[in-house]
Amino acid sequence: MRLPGRIAAAIEVLTDVETRKRPVSEALKAWGLNNRFAGAGDRAAIGNLVYDALRRRSSYAFAMGADTPRALVLAAVLRDWAEAPEALNAAFAEDSHAPEPLTAEEIAGATASLDGADEATQADMPEWLLPSLKRAFGGDLAAEGQAMAGRPSLDLRVNALKATPEKVAKSLSRFSPEPTAYALMGFTMPAGPRDARTPNVTTDEGYQKGWFEVQDQGSQMVSALAGAQPGEQVLDLCAGAGGKTLALASTMGNKGQIFAYDSDRNRLAPIYDRLKRNGVRNAQVRAPHPGALDDLIGKMDRVVVDAPCTGTGTWRRRPDTKWKLTPDLLAQRQADQAAILEEALHYVKPGGTLVYITCSILPEENDDQVAALLAAHPEASSVDIAKAWRSTLVTEMPAGLATSGGGILLTPHRTGTDGFYCHLIRKAA
Template identity: 50%
Template sequence: MRLGGRLAGAIEVLADIEARRRPVADALKDWGLSHRFAGSGDRSAIGNVVYDALRMKLSHAWLMDDDRPEALAFAVLLRQWGMTPEALATELEGDRFAPALPDAALAALASRSLDTAPAHVQGDIPAWIQPAFEAAFGEDWVREAQALAGRTALDLRANRLKAPREKVIAALEETGARPAAIAHDGIRIAPGEGASRLPNVMAELTFAKGWFEVQDEGSQIVSELIDPQDGHQILDYCAGGGGKTLALSAIMRNKGQIHAFDADRKRLAPIIERLKRAGTRNVQVHDRAQQLKSLEGACDIVLVDAPCTGTGTWRRRPDTKWRLTERSLDERLAQQRDALTNAARHVRPGGTLVYITCSILPAENADQTRAFVEANPDFTLQPALPVYQRLFAGAPEPWSGESGGLTLTPATTGTDGFFFSLMTRKPA
């Protein structure tokens, strides 16, 4: 397919997402199934246009004075892919599948400056959530929001149970893999530009051998901040697919004991195969809360990787940015409170409760931990920054608030957005 056909395909997908309010991955999959003639390169390019358009949807629409899918798709090529209107017109000339250039939108783009747009448009976030960004980041909130609208790298975690990071990087040399900036086992493959696509690392033999896992560097960093010791007994209360469970097991060198639990069995199911591939031997998997009865008051560390809005992952899932509502935020807040309350009973006296989200909203983060310790006076908030500074000396530092928690962001640590907080239970 030429550029015109790819552009037309992206417009079709964007229109489907807008009309049916559906996840971008589903819309792209359905488009591919109904257009089997499109090659893998075509599908990848179309996906890049769609994702880029959604990442900067508000600013594209404002500058083009047009929020239709056609305007958004053309804005991607002009603003993010570095094409000029003249070069674009030449590229599309004679392509019978190419959509018409939107002359009025192009004129608006030439005459407008984003500096005069409303602040939430500059940051490409919904207007109703601007106060939360201001509360989280003060005067830097627009810069932080804009960083959440960029493309993201492909991050891997070398599995030290199978292979050191240097060996994994050597095996993935053709992908451009490099050591991550902060996480000790992290590996980064830089995001491509324009229509380029990231490598399918899961097709690598080394992946099948368990040498590495796909995991954002931010997720790796917060796993290391838990600072587990070889003999610890740990409960990963919201284990999901097991990313942090696997990271903790590797840090502990297969010693001690990790209990992985999630109330959602469907989310938990992939962990079994992942544990086998990784060579993990110190993990027990639980899919029923009653199976945790014997762990009450017995765990050195209890990790609550709480369900959240996922605002820290907007670079990877930009469609969720525009589907987020105050109602869905309230639902997540209630789930977080329940998870903290239920998980806390498994912390031994003198033990640690760890609270993590992939959100950057204060309501889901510092507000939750403050409310929890106020309601549970046997728990005390602890500063997490000293732990970060000890483990990652000299690395770029995340945001640190009065509650003692840390917030990682694309703008500060070059990772997805994550919140990390430590709470200790008073000794008996």
């Protein structure tokens, strides 16, 4: 397929997303099944166009004067992929699969200024979230928003139970992996422009043998900040598919015990194969049933809570969720987080640590939740996050990462990672 055909396909996919209210990944998969002539390169390019259009939906709509699938995809091609309008129209004229020619208004949109746009539009973030986002970022809102609207890198964590960074780098040398800036056992492959394809590292021999896992650097960093030590008793209360359980096991050198639990059996299902492939021997999976964790109350050195949240920190990877988020969903997540934090503290032994993590950038899900917990529990107090950074990430913590409430907030703009919040809470001995 040539570019005009790919553009037409991207408009078709985005129209499917809009009309049927389905996730982008499902719409792209359905299009691929219905158009088997399209190669892997075509599917990657179409996916890039759709995701690019959604990441900057607000500013693209402002520039183009419309928020239709056609307007958004054309904006991505003209403003992000840097295609010249005249050349694009010429290509359209020569391709029977091309969309209709660009109109004068669409051509003007290629260079339209955003100077007259409001703050939310310039930051490509939902307008109703502005008060929360200003609390989080202040005057850096536009820069944070634009970084959040960029493409994410592909990050990997070396599994120290089976491999070394040198071994993984050699295995993946064809992809030119680069060491991560902060995570000590990480590699990154920056996203390419236009129709660049993301490396399929899961087919690599090293992945099959458990030498590394795909994990955003931010997730690796907050896993490290948890500070789990060999020989400790650790509860991963919201383990999900086990990404942080695997990272904790690697840090602990398979010594001690990790109890991996999740209230949703479906989320927990992939963890069994992942533990086996990674060579993890110190993790015990606790399936959800009444009283599943009763024997752990008051006995855990560390309880890690990767809480259910709005996922606002992952907007680069799932830009459709940025525009679907509602006040009701945020309120539901806040209620979930408050309940889980209360439960988690029961499992922490005197002198132990509760590690609260979200992939959210919103203060309501982060500092506010911790503040409410600390107000209700005088036996709990915040741990110095800068000190924890020095001991686990072995550098001085960069300025500007600490939140006013005593946690830490990672973002694409600040650390080149997904958005992650982490707060360490000590239970008095």
